[in-house]
Amino acid sequence: MLNSLFKNSVKKTLAFITTYLALVNNTNAYTYSRNAIKYTDKELNNPYIGWLHCATTIDLNDYPNYDCNYISTFTGIKNLKPGLQYLGVRLAEFRNKDISDVALTALRNLLEEYRKHKKVDPTLQIILRFYYDGSNNYKADSSFKPIRIKKGNKKRSESASSDSDSNDNEYSEFKQVDNGELYLTFDDYKYFKEEYDPNILDEINKSFNSTITDIGVEEDEGNVTEKKEKEEIPKIEYYDSNGKLQTIELNDGNDTLDDLKITKKDYQKLKSNAKYNNERYFNEHNKLSLNNKEMKDYENNAIFINDNIINNVINNHYEKRGNRQYDSEFYKNATVSQYKNTRPIAKELFVLNLDDNVHKLCIRQFNPGHAKVYDENKRKIVNAGENHKESSDYYFAKYKTPEIEPDLTTILSHINQLSDIVYEYKDLIYIYQGAFVGTYGEMRGSEHLKIDELSLIIHALNELIDPSIFLSVRTPAFYRGLKDTFYANKNSYYNFDYSLFEKRMSLYNDGLFYNDDDYGTYKSKKVSDENKLDKNNYLKKYREKEVSFQNSLCLNVPNGGEAVYFNKTKAIQSNEY
Known part of the structure; x- marks a missing residue:
């Protein structure tokens, strides 16, 4: 199935692969070295290190000019504080169909606003996440009222x-x-x-097709220039x-x-x-x-x-x-x-x-x-x-969440659709978090997390998301499960680049400081059997071993996430980790 997806998109992505192959070879330029620790109370403008105190989320739909949260987000980008930004994009509207051109136009316009703001703030970089369920999808009856x-x-x-x-x-x-x-x-x-451009999709596609012709790539009337x-x-x-x-x-x-x-x-x-x-x-x-x-x-x-x-x-x-x-x-x-x-x-x-x-x-x-x-x-x-x-x-x-998330084929199709836009704005996007699945995109509560499906999703992201952009998964257990699967079955995944996977795959811990297992990031101390697999058949380890694993892995790739305040514990306990 995935082979067919990639083969069908070969001509569409041929210009990217031939022209920007050097990016793959240069991905290891994103490495870290230990520096001396310096303490300061000044604002951190380095987009790769520091605290991010807010997040922006939007819904993609067919009516951006009636989605007033989207409009507010669009207009607020010009007033953002410097540095790293988080953008979460919900896709529940398209859980049973392709993402429409109207919705893709809205996403391009939003990213174009970020690009404008980057001229004011050169440190601007985006943590990007696509997902379907924001835990805000309430059921409606036949009269459209909530049940x-x-x-x-x-x-x-x-x-x-x-x-x-x-x-x-x-x-x-x-x-x-x-x-x-x-x-x-x-x-x-x-x-x-004044600023929203309803034709931005056509303009960029026209520019892309012109680029294909200029570099001498053979055009295919049925794939490259097909008009919807x-x-x-x-x-x-x-x-x-x-x-x-x-x-x-x-x-x-x-x-x-x-x-x-x-x-x-x-x-x-x-x-x-x-x-x-x-x-x-x-x-x-x-x-x-x-x-x-x-x-x-x-x-x-x-x-x-x-x-x-x-x-x-x-x-x-x-x-x-x-x-x-x-x-x-x-x-x-x-x-x-x-x-x-x-x-x-x-x-x-x-x-x-x-x-x-x-x-x-x-x-x-x-x-x-x-x-x-x-x-x-x-x-x-x-x-x-x-x-x-x-x-x-x-x-x-x-x-x-499983009621809102689409089947695997639709998820892969959405990755294919969105990858072109992500490519256009790769200079803004520092890292892509997650795998399109899970509540809030946090890789939990989904039926697509077992290795046979998750590996196909990550393979698609590794293949279609520009190699200059980091990828990340929620836990070290996911990382190890994917790495072992890809290494042992290299020939089973069409055109899989294992070297690129190792250079770019990182972690995001969305349960930092909550408790001893960081909200399920690590194996809970309540589980006495260290070798017991979790419900999705991944092997989590206790905190001490996972921290050691992260210290080694994240010398070369980022380690991000969210800090969680647990207000049910005593103050003295909250400082334990």
Whole structure:
């Protein structure tokens, strides 16, 4: 399967392989030598060493101009602090299909903003991660509303789907979703409209094809210069206040609330819920956190939408006949018939009150937090139950990571699609973290982690991601399992470059300082058998041995990750490691 993937892309990547082969040979230029330790309280501008205090995450979708978190991220790049940056890109929207040109255009535009900022900050480098599940994908019913489940009806097997539980019971909840839309201003949106280039994909592809011709590589009309059929303008659908299915075309003509032709009641609903787009209603994980009364009000006024089925119907599942316009009954019947075969995610239409009294129309995933309330004295969200006798009697059903992640073939196809963009911006990207899988991309909670599938994913990354970019896996156990597999089966992996793998593969520890096993990075002391394999058949070792392993490996490749604060331990214990 992977052989076929690579063979089909040979002509497309031939120019890269022939022109930039020297990069492979020079990858070992990225090495480290021990220097004297110097203490300073000055800001660290070295992008390779130091602390990174924030992370940026976005969703790729077919409506970047309605994704107000994306717009906020786009406009905020010019104000970034110097040095290393983290960019997490969620792909849940494309879990069952190719990534659209609209979404790829959005990614290119975002990276182009980073390139502009690099002229101001030459030290800028990006830690890049693609993944599907950000633990924020809530289930929707046939009317597009989030599914409620009474806590008394909660089954043991469903516990991982609740908002109060993570997808893996040994892990807690983290701040992995941005709410940049809360801070979007009129000037920000104006900047986005001026700078966003909807044709950037065509321009870069045209430049690439010109480069192929210039260096004398034979063109193949069917592969290099193939033109895609123009994609349809995306649409959303929702049930209005009268229970009728309505459709909105996501174009510039429906950019603000006043542009929409909707009922007065729906208009008032959107305006009423706008008050909740305030940081006082979001918890420390950037999730909407309301008390029971507020949540009831919010749900009554929310307009939940379907943005997936309708576009699949238009673009993929039904034959197009010229410019035929399908009526609402067609959409309704098609939607109902396909709902059985999809995993719809709860999304909502909402408005932001920008400066100059502009009500910007936006779309986001419904992302509720725990039952929390705002404490006026503390001026922050607090746990319901600390000083307040209030808790919810229901929770919202959430998909587990395996329900959101696609099959292996789709993952490999997405790697192939994204590799061209990563190549274009290789000067900005220092390291790629992970393997496209796992909750938050942290290589846990996924069904693609066993060596037979993970090795194919890593092989694709090693083959298609530019050799000047480091790769990394979550634990030393993953590293050893992959290295041993590739070494023992070199001929089983098409065109595999084992030398390149050794030069670039590194680690990222996303559980630094949490406890003695760094949140599952190492074997827990509770496991008495040192040779016992974990659930994915990898051999983790105790902390002392893994630290020694890392000290040796990471003289030549980076070692990164996230520090985790464990607030349930005593202060004296927190300094133990």
